[in-house]
Amino acid sequence: MRQPLLRLDGLTKAYPGVLANDDISFEIGTGQMHALLGENGAGKSTLVKMIYGLVKPDRGTMTLRGADYAPAQPSEARRNGVAMVFQHFSLFDALDVAENVALGMENPPPLRDLARRIREVSTAYGLPLDPNRLVGDLSAGERQRVEIVRCLLQEPKLLIMDEPTSVLTPQEVEVLFRTLRQLAQEGTAILYISHKLDEIRALCDEATILRGGRKVATCDPREKSARELAELMVGQVLTPPERPAKPKGAALLQVTNLSLTSNNPFGTSLKNISFTLHAGEVLGIAGVAGNGQDELLLVLSGEVPTGADQVQLKGTPIGHLGPNARRKRGLVAAPEERLGHAAAPDMSLTENALLSGAQRKRLARSGFINWNATDRFAREIIAKFDVRTPGPNVLARALSGGNLQKFVIGREIELAPDVIVVNQPTWGVDAAAASFIRQALLDMANRGAGVVVISQDLDELLELADSFAALNEGRMTPVRPAKGLSVDEIGLMMGGAHDMTPAHGVNA
Amino acid sequence: MILGSINPAVLMAALMVAATPILLAAIGELVVEKAGVLNLGVEGMMIMGACLGFIVAVNTGSPVLGFVGAACAGMALSLLFALLTQALMTNQVASGLALTLFGLGLTALLGQRYVGITPPRTPKLDLGPLSEIPFLGRALFSHDIVVYLTIALVAAVWWFLNYSRAGMILRAVGENHDAAHALGYHVRRVRVFAIMFGGACAGLGGAYLSLIRVPQWTEGMTVGAGWIALALVVFASWRPWRALAGAYLFGGVVVLQLNLQAAGVKIPVEYLSMSPYLITIFVLVLISSGKARGSLNAPGSLNRPFHASD
Numbered sequence: 001m002r003q004p005l006l007r008l009d010g011l012t013k014a015y016p017g018v019l020a021n022d023d024i025s026f027e028i029g030t031g032q033m034h035a036l037l038g039e040n041g042a043g044k045s046t047l048v049k050m051i052y053g054l055v056k057p058d059r060g061t062m063t064l065r066g067a068d069y070a071p072a073q074p075s076e077a078r079r080n081g082v083a084m085v086f087q088h089f090s091l092f093d094a095l096d097v098a099e100n101v102a103l104g105m106e107n108p109p110p111l112r113d114l115a116r117r118i119r120e121v122s123t124a125y126g127l128p129l130d131p132n133r134l135v136g137d138l139s140a141g142e143r144q145r146v147e148i149v150r151c152l153l154q155e156p157k158l159l160i161m162d163e164p165t166s167v168l169t170p171q172e173v174e175v176l177f178r179t180l181r182q183l184a185q186e187g188t189a190i191l192y193i194s195h196k197l198d199e200i201r202a203l204c205d206e207a208t209i210l211r212g213g214r215k216v217a218t219c220d221p222r223e224k225s226a227r228e229l230a231e232l233m234v235g236q237v238l239t240p241p242e243r244p245a246k247p248k249g250a251a252l253l254q255v256t257n258l259s260l261t262s263n264n265p266f267g268t269s270l271k272n273i274s275f276t277l278h279a280g281e282v283l284g285i286a287g288v289a290g291n292g293q294d295e296l297l298l299v300l301s302g303e304v305p306t307g308a309d310q311v312q313l314k315g316t317p318i319g320h321l322g323p324n325a326r327r328k329r330g331l332v333a334a335p336e337e338r339l340g341h342a343a344a345p346d347m348s349l350t351e352n353a354l355l356s357g358a359q360r361k362r363l364a365r366s367g368f369i370n371w372n373a374t375d376r377f378a379r380e381i382i383a384k385f386d387v388r389t390p391g392p393n394v395l396a397r398a399l400s401g402g403n404l405q406k407f408v409i410g411r412e413i414e415l416a417p418d419v420i421v422v423n424q425p426t427w428g429v430d431a432a433a434a435s436f437i438r439q440a441l442l443d444m445a446n447r448g449a450g451v452v453v454i455s456q457d458l459d460e461l462l463e464l465a466d467s468f469a470a471l472n473e474g475r476m477t478p479v480r481p482a483k484g485l486s487v488d489e490i491g492l493m494m495g496g497a498h499d500m501t502p503a504h505g506v507n508a
Numbered sequence: 509m510i511l512g513s514i515n516p517a518v519l520m521a522a523l524m525v526a527a528t529p530i531l532l533a534a535i536g537e538l539v540v541e542k543a544g545v546l547n548l549g550v551e552g553m554m555i556m557g558a559c560l561g562f563i564v565a566v567n568t569g570s571p572v573l574g575f576v577g578a579a580c581a582g583m584a585l586s587l588l589f590a591l592l593t594q595a596l597m598t599n600q601v602a603s604g605l606a607l608t609l610f611g612l613g614l615t616a617l618l619g620q621r622y623v624g625i626t627p628p629r630t631p632k633l634d635l636g637p638l639s640e641i642p643f644l645g646r647a648l649f650s651h652d653i654v655v656y657l658t659i660a661l662v663a664a665v666w667w668f669l670n671y672s673r674a675g676m677i678l679r680a681v682g683e684n685h686d687a688a689h690a691l692g693y694h695v696r697r698v699r700v701f702a703i704m705f706g707g708a709c710a711g712l713g714g715a716y717l718s719l720i721r722v723p724q725w726t727e728g729m730t731v732g733a734g735w736i737a738l739a740l741v742v743f744a745s746w747r748p749w750r751a752l753a754g755a756y757l758f759g760g761v762v763v764l765q766l767n768l769q770a771a772g773v774k775i776p777v778e779y780l781s782m783s784p785y786l787i788t789i790f791v792l793v794l795i796s797s798g799k800a801r802g803s804l805n806a807p808g809s810l811n812r813p814f815h816a817s818d
Contacts, residue, residue: 054690074692090687092680093808102673103680104691 005030005189006051006069006082006158011060013046020046022213023060028158031187033180035200035221037233038210039402039430044193047210048160051191052084053077065157078106081157085147085164093136097146100135104150114153122149125179141172148179159183160191163428165199177203195233195430197226211235234432249279252450253300253331253419254312260299268292270299273476275469277419277450282441284465284482285454286494292474293454294336297423300452301333302326313419328359330418334408336427336454338401342408345397349389352396353378353411360415377414385410386436402429409437413444420444421452426460438464458490470494514767519760520647525721527759528658529554529713533737534744534751535658535665536709541741542669543702544682544809548604549589550710551734552611553582557711558718559615562627562725565715571630575654575715582711583704585611590703593813594696600811612728622725630654630720654716659752661709666748678702682807685814695814710734736785743792745805750792758788 004027013021021043028034038044049055051062053071062069064080071077074084091100098115102108109117115131122129127145135146144164151159161180165173180190180203194200200207200221207221209232217232224232253276260270270292277283287293298304300311301323308317313331323333335341343352354374358364363374378392385406389399396404409425425441426434441464445451454471455461461468461482468482470493477493533550540547560581565574585607592603630652638649668675681688681698689695717733718725736758744750761784769780 053692074690078692086687086690090684090690092683092687094683094805095676095679099676099680103676103688103693108673 004028004063005032005065007063008047008051009061009063011047011050011057011062013050013055013057019213021050021057024210024215025060026208026215026218028189028191029206030157030189031184032206033184033190033192033204035204035207036191036193036210037195037197037200037207037229039195039233039432042210042233043213044210045162048084048162048191048193051077051158052082052160075106078104078154081155082160083151083154083156083158084160084162085144085151086162091135091143091146094134096132096134097129097138098131100146101131101150101153104147105154117153118149121152125149125152125182126175127179141175144172144176148176152183156188158189158191160193162193163195164192165194165196173199197221197229197431200229201226209233230431233430248281249448251276252279252314253277253452254315255300256310256312258299258306258310260295260304260306262295268295268474270295271474275476275479277452279418279448279450280445282445282451282453282464282466283479284461284468285452285471285476286456286458286461286468286490287454287471288456288494291471292476293423293456293471295474296471296476297333297335297421297454300331300421301335302331324359327356327415327417331421332356332360332412332415332417332419333421334412334423334425336423338404338408339397343396343404346395348393348395349382349387349399349407350375350378350392352407353381353392356411357415360417381407381410381414384414385440386433402433405429406433406437409440413440417449419450419452421454423454424456425453426455426457434460468493514764514771517643517646519763519767521650522763523756523760524648524651524655525759526762527755528655529716529721530733530737530740530758531662531752531755532658532713532716533710533734534740534755535662535748536706536713537737538741538744538746538748538751539665539669539678539709540702540706541810542682542746542807543678543699544685544807544812544814545593545699545703546600546604546811547586547589547607547703547706548601548738549585549607549611549734550604550706550737551730551732552608553585553707553710554611554714554717554734554737555615555728555730556585556611557582557714558729559619559622559714559725561711561715562622562718563618565627565719566622566625569628571628571719574627574719575712578711578715579708580711582707582709582714584707586703586707586710587700589707590700594700594703597813597815600813608734616727619725619727623727625725627719627723627725629723652720654712654720662748662752669748679807682809685809685812689814699814710737713737736788739789740792742806743789746807747805754788754792757791758784761787 006028009025011021011024024047036044036047046055050057053074053076069080071080092103098111098118101118102111102114108114118129118131122145127149129142129145129149135143138146164176184190192200192204204221207219208215209217209229211233221229256274258270258273262269268291273296275283285296299306302321302325303323305322306319308320311319313329316329318326318329318331339345344355354363354369357377361373361377363370363377375392381387382389382392387407387410388403399407405426409422412420422441425437429437438460441451441453453461453464465482467479468485469479470477470490472494533554537547537550557578561574561578564577565571589603589607592598593600632650633653633656635649639645641649669679677693678698681693681695685695714730717729722729740751740754744754765780765783769777
């Protein structure tokens, strides 16, 4: 047994109405990769905030390298060799890389020396970075590098990573894992928070699982199956979504020769897309991020109008109609970005329910809002989709990502549409909520609706889809039946025929 | 030839004097906004400085003490704003507007007995041989010390924001207060200090009006200088040297149109009076609209209330 680096002993923290952490104890060894697993709201964030000095525990003690450890603020934690990479990056867009790094350090050297050290450290760990670039111009993966390099420059003994891979491409994840393994070999302990079970099984030596603020187990994740881990996390037996085989129904949604020049300079233009969606069918659309997924959703939802005939719903041309008119006719959509696109962050859940439900649920008549009915509608969504919130009057931004996603998808499903289009329906959502959302989508298809799922998660698509297509640089492959597709074939579809070289993770 | 009656050296000298109060207020507000706070009370803090600075100077006979008093008065009013917006979490726009109205009303009351009095004279800074230089001596080296200190203050703020660690933290707080908080910086403390600095600067700007530029106390004598300072900050894209250029441009047009009025140009006086505002805004819009760069420079957390979640 390696010597424990950090020992937590009976940590407890209560917020009004919630016991966020209840008597949590475990140890992290030197150079150990320790996973912290749990659903949204299981208390992971509160626990690491206590270790990082952002939150004071009500009860319980921590011991770091044999000495008492009770950081009053993050700078004290950093002095003790504890560093943290945040889930939502704690970066400043208008400042350059070196300035961002300096802000996270206790005693930063002059900026010129710092720039040199950033170059050294970032090459040593395979995370190339230019210290003079503005952070606002960087990609998500590069931004994470800034955070990691900022931590590494302080030579931490314990590195806390809060859901680091949720924004990365598979290639970037690989680079990250290589870096983390190198760090662990050098003796840095890593506390890795995630709910991606495969990642944890590939990376970590030990896992502590939280549920409802309590520790339920500490185990070796490599000895458990992903399913066992998931069931420990959720506390119930998970059933994979099921769907009976059915014959195809009538054509619901027809897209014909759709081309669209994106007016966003960083966007992708759609090129000549055609497909047909039938009643009871789930069409999965795969692709690496930025290959036209967002643009396709905008065109289908009606936010970007096209020629009338290019999008047809049940034989009626709707390409020229806006989102409300399409909703009325039975086509609804849930975009990827929850805050600010699918939901208005500073409005309550009731108000958000009204925004997309007004037509189909008749919540507003001759300009007057029926608040009672709207409130009922919001409560219905909350109850049916297990949205964890104190009530429908809570602001959308106050909900955790997974809960808000359940609300947003639930809202559209409750409208009982003929066709629903979703983009990344389970992005950043924990296992239990994800399987719930997938089942809800399948249930819709079983009731005879058409479902379009745009996703970057191949497992999700294979689980859901009856038919399968891929987007590549704005072009869509022909739709093929999902049954019998091999992973190799899918890879070819996603890559497009002209792009067969293996992807490189690092662009130096 | 009408324009012939205008002496460029005198014009230049007058321009610097006319620009100084606005520049002082603007540079203070620039720091406040860089910290992510929008204080619309600049006008109120300026008039407080003008009034209190005047009262102190008249009663003590010392312009220096007058300026100190003005800075304190502006700071006191800004602390009220800080209390409202940072501790009691009120809306920044509404609080700032209230501050302006409050300042105008309070000074009308306080200054009642001081109307028509002449304040103690602030001496010109003796720069020896420099002021003997033809043209430049008259234009640049014949001013009171406040004019030069204001330019030094612009340089100091520029250096502070770009090259000091404290300035970097201030920008970080204004750019993304949640991230700054997560890294363990004291968002509120930084903002309160910035607001106080802004108040002191606005107070000094006001005192420059009542003690040097006019020099006299009249009710509501700032006549919108605080608002011009606010506009200047935005159109200068939150850059100190651009704020200086903008203030001098504004001062220049003010002085020029006054000279044109005196020279009897055949343009209605109303058009001449509004010209400084129009021209300043027009030029600064031209500068800041280049590839929409200007708006990109706005502090990310400007006018967003900060609640520490834990």
